Amino acid sequence: MRDLKEIREEINEIDEKLIELFKRRMECAKDVGNYKKANNIPILNQDRENEILDDVLVRGGEYGYAAQLLFSNIMELSRALQHNIVGSGKEMKELIENSSPNIPYNKNTKVACQGIAGANNHEATLKIFPDCEPQFCKSFKDVFMAIENGEADYGVLPVENSTAGSVSDVYDLILKHRFYIIKSLDLPIHYYLASIPQANLEDIEEVWSHPQALAQCSDKITANNYKTLQSANTAVAARDVANSKRINLAAVCNGSAVKEYGLKVLAENYENRSDNTTRFIVISKKLYIPENAEKISLCFGLPHVTGTLYSVLCRFSSLGLNLTKIESRTMANKPFEYLFYLDFTGNVKNDEVTKLLCALSTELPEFSFLGNYEEDFA
Amino acid sequence: MRDLKEIREEINEIDEKLIELFKRRMECAKDVGNYKKANNIPILNQDRENEILDDVLVRGGEYGYAAQLLFSNIMELSRALQHNIVGSGKEMKELIENSSPNIPYNKNTKVACQGIAGANNHEATLKIFPDCEPQFCKSFKDVFMAIENGEADYGVLPVENSTAGSVSDVYDLILKHRFYIIKSLDLPIHYYLASIPQANLEDIEEVWSHPQALAQCSDKITANNYKTLQSANTAVAARDVANSKRINLAAVCNGSAVKEYGLKVLAENYENRSDNTTRFIVISKKLYIPENAEKISLCFGLPHVTGTLYSVLCRFSSLGLNLTKIESRTMANKPFEYLFYLDFTGNVKNDEVTKLLCALSTELPEFSFLGNYEEDFA
CATH class of the missing domain: 3.30.70.260 (ACT domain)
Incomplete structure (x- = not known):
């Protein structure tokens, strides 16, 4: 068995040669780029690349697949060089x-968000556009329609770790409307246990909220053996608890909803994990790049x-x-x-x-x- | 400017040498693996790898970053070889x-799923375990607890394109409980517009369902100018419409919920896209690999x-x-x-x-x- 030092000396010698050959190959890629530019030939030649990869597989022997991988990278890097030379895109x-x-904004700017007053979307909208009067829409789709029709300038939407929908729903709509993301905000989400003002913590038997909010607060809900009822969203839960006039009910909701529906805070930071955040994005018809x-x-x-x-x-x-x-x-x-x-x-x-x-x-x-x-x- | 044929001849010549050097380097990696095995030395030597990458960056000149990329791949492939020789893991x-x-299953097998009768989870459970009596749990967490406590043998959960939660929620729970995925099912989800038996299509003014189901059926809902109300899930919407006794209401729900709550079908395939599917997985405490x-x-x-x-x-x-x-x-x-x-x-x-x-x-x-x-x- 060879000593480690001896093997590494051979590796160093191989590496030196590999680098020089790689540099020469990149120079050739540049020449190919210039030729293709002058003769108006497309950059990608899939047949030529496949031919090289087939050959590499055979020559590579027991390392055939690994060698193919390496060469597909080399060709990827060559193509990148050639695109730069040709001036693609x-x-x-x-x-x-x-x-x-510059993203234009003043107090007359119209910003659309999904949900009702007191929802997390509302809170995020006010953080990003403090002086605006948000326009509430029923669905994500309606937020996009409001911008499309010129009724709103921007829209604020949750894209990660939200109770309101998935990333792909929002991204699909962005693609469909050909809108742009012009800002993002990571907002910590803290939940309150809140009831009508007449109620006290010891009265509570049942908790209402969105299923995901209930799950995010499951530790305390389980410890208190509360019954739960699922609502469409956390602000709806708060509104319904306020309208119920029942002292044995509480909602799991955010601070805006507590204020909006005149609820009493029974407990703060009700969530299991204190690092709970949701990512929101601002969308726009026009592209702004700060x-x-x-x-x-x-x-x-x-x-x-x-x-x-x-x-x-x-x-x-x-x-x-x-x-x-x-x-x-x-x-x-x-x-x-x-x-x-x-x-x-x-x-x-x-x-x-x-x-x-x-x-x-x-x-x-x-x-x-x-x-x-x-x-x-x- | 050189001709394309001439450049390609040089490339072929470079490639031949590159392959031979790569094979030699892989042979060296094997030698390193054997040495490390014999001397009980860890495979990864981050300092040595960083030293090589620093050197490659300098030697690579204008192609320094590209060369680094190539060498990080070569070292990745070397490490893979060495792990095989040492017998890691x-x-x-x-x-x-x-x-x-073999996944044991008979009519006494206990399978847990989240939701109520008629939910998509219920439908998926019966497709996978046709003879079982599903145990309904309030939350995903409860499905895991039922298996943990031995009250259920398996659990069925949605992981993609579902109205009930996100992939990461389910995966987090799998990791926490150290359970395994033992099967998956892609189930097409078709929605019905359904009402109480006394209602007719022309009576409908308002549609209830989960927000995502409403979104998935938005084309027909918008075309008919229906008002919408959000429910916690599609089966709850069906149950609530049945209990309402109102002829101007309809639920968007699946076929099981229609049956379960004795509703009348007003329209089939109510979804915008006919290729709407949800992926479900079966989880288990014990690992089965068919x-x-x-x-x-x-x-x-x-x-x-x-x-x-x-x-x-x-x-x-x-x-x-x-x-x-x-x-x-x-x-x-x-x-x-x-x-x-x-x-x-x-x-x-x-x-x-x-x-x-x-x-x-x-x-x-x-x-x-x-x-x-x-x-x-x-």
Whole structure:
């Protein structure tokens, strides 16, 4: 058996040669890019790539699959270079260049949110637009319609860890309407146990709230052996408890709902976990990209092929961009099988980031740039 | 400018050398593995890897980041080889070897599900366990408690595209209880517009259902200009409409709820999209891995570092394993910042798959094998 030092010396020698060859191959990729630009030839040549991968599999012997993986990365990186040379994704570039950095806002700005007064959506809306008079909509869909029809300038919607719906519902609507995300807010959600003013803690026998809020407060509810009843949302629970006039009832709701429906606080921080937060986004018909924007959201389709997601992530990874969220969703009856929602840190002022977006907008089916925005934490 | 043919000849020549060097480097990795096995040295040497990556960045020049990416993959593949040689992940291996292929079931088997009779969960439970008498639980948590306490043998829970909760809620509970997924079912969800027997379609003015079901049926609801009221779930809406005795009301609910509450069908396939399905899983305290299992579910933590997810996916991709689902979630107050839920196609009878699971169980924080199971489609 060889000594570790001896093996590592051989590895170092191999690595030196590998790097030089890789650099030479990237130079060749540039030459190919220039040739394709001059002759107006598309960047992707799937037949040529498949030919190389087939050859690599055979030559790689027992390491065939691993070698294929390496070469699919090399070709991915080559294509990225070539897209930059050719200047792919002109539409994407124009979209970014024509965006405005300042989000207009004054007390006449109309902001739509789903639910009723006192819902978490209402609270988030007032945090982001403190002077506005929110327009309450029945559904997420109605929020989008209000913006589409010009009845609202912006909409505020929950996208993560919310009792009101899933990320994909909201993202689907953003894609359908071709709207943009222009801001996000992470809001801590604290629940109160609240009753009509005449009631006291020892009177309570039954608790009303949204099923997810009941679940988030299950420790104390179980410890007190309360009966529970499910409501459509936490503000509705608060309103219904207020209207019931019953002293043995309490709602699990937020502080705005307590105020809105004149309830009495019986207990604070009723949630099991004190770090409970919900992410809200602001949507807009027009694209705004603030100077300090730090998060980019994308959506794209991928075929059901081994390694395709991996190949796309290669592009982000090679630029040192941090993914902060990824979510896949199966699509039925589509030319691609998966839809991906992806967030990463970055700003389009960084030329490399814009080049990446331009290249991906050319290469990926159903590619959508959802926005580049600031993240706030309340 | 060089001709394309000429450039490709140089590329082919480079590729030949690259493959040979890569094979030599993998042979070296094997030698390192054997040395580490003999001397009981841990596989991962982060300092050595960082040293190599720093060096590669400098040597790579304008391709420094791309070269780093390539080398992080090479080291990832080397580590995979070394883990196989050392035989990492003994616990994981034993867990798989001690699992049983046959899921015991007869008419006395006790199956828990959340909700009330007529809910989609009930329908899914009867599809999977046709002869069982389902035990209805108030919450997902109660389903887990019933299994934990031995009151139920299995639980049936929705995990995707459901009105009842999110994937991560269910997965969190699976992890907390250390249960396993032993089966999945994709069930098409069709909604009915249903009323009390005395009502007719032209009488209807108001529709009750869960907010998500209302959204899924919004086309026809909007077209008819119906008022809507949100219920805690679709079966509750059906029950409440039945109890109301009002002829101007209808519920949006499934076929079981129609039967359960003696409603009259006013319209079928009320949903906007005919391909609406929900995925259900069966959970169990004991691990069963059927012979024909085709899907593997995992969960693991990752630090907030560029490319870590990419590196892990490299391992799957190098074995040609198809990812079918990926979802990230931010963790607060944890030694890692992200938790990933991942599904891929495979069976532990494939030795390469078991080796991968054993290696990942050693390398990744909070690694959990959630199950290897058959997928059914109703």
